Amino acid sequence: MKKLNLSLAALAVAATVSLPAQSAVLLGAKAGVDAWYADAKINDVRADDTNVQGSYYVAFEHFIPLVPNAKIRYTDVSSQGANTQSVAFTQYDLIAYYEILDNDLISFDIGLNLQKFEGNFGVHKFDEWQPAVYSDVRLGIPATPVSLFGTFSFGSYDETSTVDAEAGVLFTLGLVAADLNFKAGYRVQDYDFNYFGANPGKFMNDGFFGGVELNF
Known part of the structure; x- marks a missing residue:
């Protein structure tokens, strides 16, 4: 039987289901797009190319x-890369x-x-x-439109492990009906896929990104 190694997830669920209410007052939405300049390492061999990769949420x-x-x-x-096999996935x-938490100084999300x-x-x-376990934190710098952010996902299941993390800085421009956020940071994907039998499936992708976000 497959065994789930997500003790952190269990703790996260136990903590969150006991919350009496959400921090959001009514309704809200965010939409964003990032351009990521990433270098890959495939089965511990660094690829020769640098790709601009898109992320949308x-x-x-x-x-x-x-x-x-x-x-x-x-x-x-x-x-x-010239000396590595190709990898392409969504x-x-x-x-x-x-x-x-959700205020001007700190916001903290946790989930699955x-x-x-x-x-x-x-x-x-x-x-x-x-x-995977998911968390997101934003720390506002007082008296400025600047904040720091970090987003993290970690999972381990059936001998496959995934880490997807990013951190950076965010500048907020207040509009009439929404906030326009400009983002810059660094993102890392570190995956060990156990999908191919005896063949290795190690993949690491990292690099700087920039993006924009609308927060309604």
Whole structure:
């Protein structure tokens, strides 16, 4: 029987289901797009190319107690070097989370992420789901429109492990009906896929990114 190694997830669920209410006052939404300049390492061999990869996300927040908020993120990943095999896949992050804190100085979200990977790793095709713990934190710098942020997903299931983390700085421009956020930071994907039998499936992708976000 497959064994789920997500003790952190169990703790996160136990902590969040006991919350009396969401931090959001009424309804809210976020939508963003990032351009990521990433270098890949495939089975511990650094690829020769640097790719501009896109990431897109939307999030919806509400006031209903005990019902989690929702976020969907799409990332397109591809890398092909002269001395390494090619890797190309799409990643969908389907996230259910709770707002633990939400004010001008700090916001903190925690939840679960169901990740879907679909594509090619060398000659192997794969279409798999993976569970992960999710967290997001933003720290505002007082008296400035600048804040720091970090987002983290970690999962380990059936000998496959996934780490997807980013950190950076955010500048907020207040508009009439929404906040326009400009983002810059660094993102790392570190995956050990156990989908290909005896063949290794190690993939690391890292680099700087820039993006924009609308926060309604």
